[in-house]
Amino acid sequence: MALRKRSPGAEQPVLPKLSREKLREAWYIFRYIRPYRWHLLVGMVLLFASSLVFMAFPYLAGLMVDVAQGKAGRPLNLVQVGWILLAVLLLQGGISYARVMLFAQVSEKGIAAVRKALYEKLITLPLAFFGENRSGDLVSRISGDVEKLYNAFSITIAEFLRQIIILVAGIVFLAVTTPHLALIMLLTFPVVVLLAMLFGRGIRALSKKRQKVLADSNAMVSEAVQNIQTVKTYTGEWLEIRRYGKLIEEMVGVSMRYAHARALFGVFLIVLLFGALFFIIWEGAHLLQQGKITAGNLVAFVSYTAIIGGAIAGLGNFYTELLGALGATERIREILHQEPELSLSEKSGGHLTKVEGNIRFEKVHFSYPSRPDIEVLKGVDLEVKAGQKIALVGPSGAGKSTIVQLLLRFYKPDKGRILLDGQDIGECDLQAYRSHIALVPQEVLLFGGSIRENILYGKPDASEEEVIAAAEKANAWAFIQQFPEGLDTVVGERGVQLSGGQRQRIAIARAILKDPEILLLDEATSSLDAESERVVQDALDKLMEGRTSIVIAHRLATVRSADCIYVIERGRIVEQGTHEDLAALPGGIYSSLARLQFAVSENS
Ligand SMILES: Nc1ncnc2c1ncn2[C@@H]1O[C@H](COP(=O)(O)OP(=O)(O)O)[C@@H](O)[C@H]1O
Ligand SMILES: [Mg+2]
Numbered sequence: 001m002a003l004r005k006r007s008p009g010a011e012q013p014v015l016p017k018l019s020r021e022k023l024r025e026a027w028y029i030f031r032y033i034r035p036y037r038w039h040l041l042v043g044m045v046l047l048f049a050s051s052l053v054f055m056a057f058p059y060l061a062g063l064m065v066d067v068a069q070g071k072a073g074r075p076l077n078l079v080q081v082g083w084i085l086l087a088v089l090l091l092q093g094g095i096s097y098a099r100v101m102l103f104a105q106v107s108e109k110g111i112a113a114v115r116k117a118l119y120e121k122l123i124t125l126p127l128a129f130f131g132e133n134r135s136g137d138l139v140s141r142i143s144g145d146v147e148k149l150y151n152a153f154s155i156t157i158a159e160f161l162r163q164i165i166i167l168v169a170g171i172v173f174l175a176v177t178t179p180h181l182a183l184i185m186l187l188t189f190p191v192v193v194l195l196a197m198l199f200g201r202g203i204r205a206l207s208k209k210r211q212k213v214l215a216d217s218n219a220m221v222s223e224a225v226q227n228i229q230t231v232k233t234y235t236g237e238w239l240e241i242r243r244y245g246k247l248i249e250e251m252v253g254v255s256m257r258y259a260h261a262r263a264l265f266g267v268f269l270i271v272l273l274f275g276a277l278f279f280i281i282w283e284g285a286h287l288l289q290q291g292k293i294t295a296g297n298l299v300a301f302v303s304y305t306a307i308i309g310g311a312i313a314g315l316g317n318f319y320t321e322l323l324g325a326l327g328a329t330e331r332i333r334e335i336l337h338q339e340p341e342l343s344l345s346e347k348s349g350g351h352l353t354k355v356e357g358n359i360r361f362e363k364v365h366f367s368y369p370s371r372p373d374i375e376v377l378k379g380v381d382l383e384v385k386a387g388q389k390i391a392l393v394g395p396s397g398a399g400k401s402t403i404v405q406l407l408l409r410f411y412k413p414d415k416g417r418i419l420l421d422g423q424d425i426g427e428c429d430l431q432a433y434r435s436h437i438a439l440v441p442q443e444v445l446l447f448g449g450s451i452r453e454n455i456l457y458g459k460p461d462a463s464e465e466e467v468i469a470a471a472e473k474a475n476a477w478a479f480i481q482q483f484p485e486g487l488d489t490v491v492g493e494r495g496v497q498l499s500g501g502q503r504q505r506i507a508i509a510r511a512i513l514k515d516p517e518i519l520l521l522d523e524a525t526s527s528l529d530a531e532s533e534r535v536v537q538d539a540l541d542k543l544m545e546g547r548t549s550i551v552i553a554h555r556l557a558t559v560r561s562a563d564c565i566y567v568i569e570r571g572r573i574v575e576q577g578t579h580e581d582l583a584a585l586p587g588g589i590y591s592s593l594a595r596l597q598f599a600v601s602e603n604s
Contacts, residue, residue, distance in 0.1 A: 003133050003141075003334050026329045028336075029149065032117065033110040043102035047158055050095040051165040053088060055173065058307065060085050062300025071294050099158070107154035111146060118142055118332060124340035127410040128369045141335060145328035152325035160318040163311040170308045178284075178293055178301050185280050185305055192276045193309050197316040199265055206258040213251040220244055273309075280305060341430060355436045356421050357386040357517040357548035359407070364416035366406060376402050378571040379416070384564075386421075386517075389549040391559035393590065394568035400552045403568075404520045407550070408437060438511035440540070442523040444503040448492030451480055454506055455487075458514035466513060474509035475539040476502070501532025508539045519549040526554055556590075556597050565590065 033040065064081050066072040122138065130138075174182035224231055224240050231240055284298045293301075359382075366377040376399050384390045392400040406413055409425060418425050425433060438458070446454045455467050462470075467487065471477040479502055483489040489496055491506075498506070504524060511519065524540060525533045537558060544551075553559050560579045567575035567582070567590050575582055575590050582590035 003137065003331070022326060022330070025333065026326055028333055029114065029329045032113040033106060033153070035113075036106040036110050039102045039105045043099050043106065043158070044161065046095050046099040046102065047162055048165060050092055050099060051162045052169060053092045053095065055166060055169045055307075056088055058300045058303030059173070060088065061303055062294075062296035062298075064296070065299045066294050066296030069295060071296070103154060103158055107150055110153060111150040114149065114332065115142070115146055118146065118335055121336055121338060121340060125338055126341035127405070129338060131368065131370050138335075141331050145331050148321075148325045148328035149332065152322060156318050156321045156325065159314065160322060163314040163318065167308060167311040167315065170304045170311070174301065174304050174308075178287075178297055180287065180292070181280065181284055181301050184283055185301075185308075188276045188279065189305060189309055190312055192272050193312040194316075196265075196269065196273060197313055199268060201320075203258070203261045203265055206254065206261055210251060210254045210258050213247060213254055217244060217247040217251065220247060277302075277305065277309075355517045357384075357436075358419075358421050359384040359518065359548060359550075360417075360419040360422075361403070362417045362419065364403075364406065364413045364418060366402060366411065366413050368402075368411070376571050377406075377413075380568075380571070380573055382566055382573065382576075384548050384550060386548055387546060388563040389544055389551060389561070391562035391565045392550065392552045392568055393554075393556065393559060393565060393593070394574075398568040399571045400568055401522055404439065404522050404550065404552065407518075407520065408439060409433065435514075436516050437518045437520065438514050438516040439520045439522065440504070440507050440511055440524040440543075442526050443500075444507040446491050446498070446503055446506060448490070448495065450485075450488045450490055451483075451506060452487035454491065455509045455513060458510035458512070462513050467509075470509040470512040471506075473512050473539065473542050474505045475535045476505035476509050479505075499532065501528045501536055504528065504532070504536050505539055508536070508543055512543055517547060519544055519547045521549065521551045521553075523552050523554065525558065556594055 060081065063072060063076075064078065064085075067076050067078055067081055119142065122142070171182070171186070174185065220240075220243065224244075231237060281298075281302055284293070284301055287293045288295060288298050361380050361382045364377055364380045365375060367373070367375050380399075380403065382390070382403075392403060394400060405411055406418060407425075409430060412426060420428070420433070447457070452467060455470060456462060458470075459466070468477065471480055471487075480486060480489070483496065491498055521540060521544075525536050528536055551559060551562065556579075559565055563578070564576060565579060565582055566573050567588075569589065575585065575588055577585075579594075582588060583594045585591050
């Protein structure tokens with residue numbers, strides 16, 4: 001399920017080789033462009049027309065010179081040529097406008113469809129996918145790769161075709177009007193232009209390398225600023241300064257090589273490229289002297305040569321960009337081809353309407369897909385009767401959170417079954433199933449938005465009264481009311497920063513609104529100070545009333561009242577029973593933990 005890693009050496013752009021297979025695969029993306037295929041087609045026709053009209057300019061320029069010298073061989077005067085030129089200009093302008101607008105339809109709307117499809121796919125992928133792919137890579141696929149595709153459709157494909165048309169039309173035209181000169185030109189000019197392009201590619205590689213070092217140094221600055229407290233606490237200022245200085249020195253080194261290459265490139269361009277151009281003009285001047293061509297022919301010829309040179313160079317660049325876009329479609333398709341978790345479950349018909357909340361784990365074995373060699377759960381059996389509260393305790397890394405994740409169906413057990421009211425949860429409709437469960441984790445991250453929006457996430461169609469009632473029950477209403485904007489207070493990065501305990505209570509209000517039969521608390525109070533813990537625990541107690549609850553906690557005081565306590569160690573249940581049962585076990589893990597914790601709290 002993990003996506004292919006991107007090529008690590010960013011300074012050497014690895015371009016995909018063009019193959020029939022690749023092109024056919026890329027065709028897949030065209031399904032999003034299909035609704036705009038007529039725009040694309042008409043745009044192409046207009047592109048063809050405007051390129052040909054463009055090719056008339058050098059001819060008209062030459063014609064002007066010949067008319068001025070009275071050598072046109074045609075009864076024309078300069079005013080007439082001027083009118084023709086004006087008409088061609090207007091025609092060209094009109095066609096270009098229509099073409100750009102047509103291509104914009106395709107690129108804007110077609111690519112918007114790709115973006116939406118990608119996001120829809122991404123958000124419905126199973127959790128395992130996100131465990132195996134770095135979020136930075138995913139975001140860059142959605143932004144960077146789609147942008148490449150967008151550029152292809154808005155500019156590159158059109159320009160690529162335009163250069164081809166110009167190249168072919170130009171050469172044909174020259175071959176017909178001035179065959180001798182055309183031959184000399186074709187033998188010298190393309191070679192020089194191709195050389196220049198190769199040279200240019202080397203320069204681009206250096207520029208990329210410089211950019212990478214620059215990006216590294218920027219990342220270093222932002223990291224240091226984010227961690228400024230750590231830097232200062234550990235008096236790491238000098239270390240940071242030295243590290244930054246080293247990177248900057250490296251960048252200067254690369255930059256100087258880059259500058260050197262550019263300087264050489266300038267010399268090359270002046271001497272060779274213009275040399276070739278002047279050589280051709282020199283030849284043309286000879287022919288003019290011998291009366292084999294007119295001055296107008298020469299003017300037209302030189303203009304065509306310059307245009308053809310530009311087209312050859314442009315073709316190379318646009319070809320490179322197109323290959324880049326092709327690589328981008330490949331990375332986009334990789335995501336689009338992933339199997340979402342939702343459609344997986346739609347096949348099964350297990351509908352849940354009435355849920356009691358009896359949960360049962362039967363010999364559950366599990367390894368995370370990203371670490372298949374390490375078995376995290378080794379045959380877990382546990383049972384919660386409807387309305388009961390059970391607790392999971394044990395050292396960190398024992399597998400407690402994993403049990404909760406399996407119950408949420410973020411992953412599937414490798415062996416064994418998990419039953420809800422006697423039915424295998426893997427057979428239930430996934431969304432219907434999850435609608436009966438709420439989770440309050442240790443660290444609550446709120447969405448950037450108002451407090452109201454964050455609470456409504458539990459039940460989007462809840463009324464104002466319901467939201468307030470939930471907030472009250474969650475012990476959150478008091479602090480929400482203190483904000484001038486109340487429920488409309490914006491939280492998150494661009495809003496008010498809430499404390500851990502406040503965020504926790506908003507998450508609880510959200511869960512209360514959802515009103516699930518099953519409640520999962522994964523160390524919901526572990527990161528709170530004593531005072532917030534008391535308020536949050538009070539809210540949690542209200543939330544747990546009448547629900548099947550599974551509570552993971554470090555502080556045994558919070559699990560004391562559980563109907564059954566399971567002690568988990570290295571993926572196995574090693575002890576189970578009520579607080580009294582377990583505390584009485586001689587040499588038991590729980591009893592020693594209990595002695596330690598309660599002794600400490602009694603002394604303090
Ligand atoms: N997403 C994951 N991918 C791979 N391994 C994981 C993942 N989450 C947890 N683990 C591993 O599974 C084991 C149990 O983790 P966890 O259930 O979070 O323990 P607990 O909640 O009891 O502290 C640990 O060894 C942990 O490293
Ligand atoms: Mg945990």
